[in-house]
Amino acid sequence: MTIAEREQTTPFSRDVVIVGGCGRVGLPLGLALASRGLSVTLFDINTAAVASVNAGVMPFAEDGADALLGGLLAEGRLVASTDAAAVGTAEILVVVVGTPVDEHLSPDLAAVPQAIQRCAEHLRDGQLLVLRSTLYPGVTASTEKLLVQLGVEIDVAFCPERIAEGRALTELFDLPQIVSARSDRALGRAEKLFRHLTDEIVVLEPEEAELAKLFTNTWRYVKFATVNQFWMMVNDFGLDFARIRNAITHGYPRAADMPMPGFAAGPCLFKDTMQLAAFHRNNFVLGHAAMMINEGLPAYLVSRLEARFDLAASRVGILGTAFKGGSDDPRESLAYKLRKLLLPKAAQVLCTDRYVRDERLVDLDRVLAECDLLIIGAPHREYADLVTDRPLIDIWGLTGRGVRV
Known part of the structure; x- marks a missing residue:
């Protein structure tokens, strides 16, 4: 009897398997569900991340996760595996693979189907498959069609993650959960799963939920772009936007949510704005304008520095390379774009970040000792009280000394 045949005749031994479970979305979800009494397997093809989790070491920073991980492993409620056969051991599959964009800023619609097909032989009739990451509108429907083609009777739900990195283990319990499915049965099963975490469930149709997730991230991206444009406008006029x-x-109260300027980056906001543009046949002037403003901010900053300093004779230090403050995640960070633009213009560029792992980074003390000009690239709290006699460029308003450049 093959593994697949044996799986079909044996009862489920686990409650949940999370596909992509050792990443920044899957692992906090697994910890949260396991902490509420469910047995969870984290299936991931990243062998290093799986080994780290099974050793009780978080592969990335997440508030509250270290305290949970060891105890859940010891109790057997959480385990990580690289074996695709794990997919057949649980009644509920949660797939955290989302829709990326390619080098042409077009959605890659093959990512989710490929993830499912890699473990297709282990899928079992009667399972519930929950799509969890950001999806291009229509991917839930195409997943339903794929499962029919594979010949398995599996309910499908789309329940988008809504967490902010670093606050996942708070927000998974505090935020309302959006749940969507085509059938009442699938909807009820998905709702039952997420009621382990929260009592507040918001029900949508799958296509509504897909757009709700894209709208959420795009709204934030456009809001940041608006403030960045305000800052550039005011800065060009010689005034301080912070005041x-x-x-x-x-x-x-009607302006209470106005953020400070800064790099709008990370793995979601830009990507999801471009997905929304593609969905509307690239007829999304506001989204494209936001992209030009946010992605152009490092170039604008360099142009202002050139006007104010002799960059060719200056050693420049970039403080923070994560995409946001307090994070160890450098994905799509515009601090790296700033570095790239400065390299051919400055005498030397040194970068530091106490959280990010990158062999190109150096210690903060070296940056402070050797650099003539300092730029805050990520608003880590440690930089707020930095003592230095060098010019410090702080467009975030972290130091409270103004944001004019």
Whole structure:
């Protein structure tokens, strides 16, 4: 009897298997579900991440995760595996593979089907497959068709993740969960799963849920672009945007959500804005304008530095290379774009980050000792009280000394 045949005749031994389970979306979800009493297997093809998890060591930083991981492993409620056969051991599969964009900024619709096909021989009738990451509209429907083609009777739901890195193990329990499915049975099963985490469930149709996730990230991206454009406008006029923003937001609730300027980056916001543009036949002027503003911010900053300093004779230090403050995640960080633009213009460029693992980075003390000009690339809290006699460029307003460049 083959493994696949044996799986079809044996009862499920686990509650949940998370495909891609050792990443920044899957692992916090696995920890959260296991902490609520479910048995969870994290299936991942990243052997290093699987080994790290099984050794009780988080492969990335996430508040509260270290305290949970060891205990859940010891109790047998959480385990990581590189064996695709694990997919057949649980009634519920959660797939955290999303839709990326390619080098042409077009959605790669093959990513989710490929992830499912890699473990297709282990799929079992009666399972519930929950798609969890950001999807291009229509991918849930195409997944349903794929499972029919594979000849398995599996319910499908799309329940988008809504967490912010670093706060996942708080937000998984505090935020309402969006649940969508085509059938009442699939919807009920998905709702039952996520009621282990939260009592507040928001029900949508799959296509509505797919767009809700894209709208959420695009809204944030456009909001950041608006403020970045404001900052450049004010900065060109020789004024300090921080003072204007403080006046606007002080005691005025309708402007309370206006952020400070800064690099709008990371693995989601830009990507999802481009997905939404593709969905509407690239007729998304606002989204493309936001992309030009946010992606152009490092170039604007370099142009202002050239006007103010002799870059060719300056050693420049970039403080922070993560895509956001307090994170160890450098994916799509615009601090690296800033570095790339500065390399041919400055005498030397040194980068530092206490959280990010990158062999190109150096210690903060070396940057402070050797560099003539400092730029905050990621708003880590440690930089707020930095003591230095060198010019410090802080477009984030982290130091409270103004944001004019």
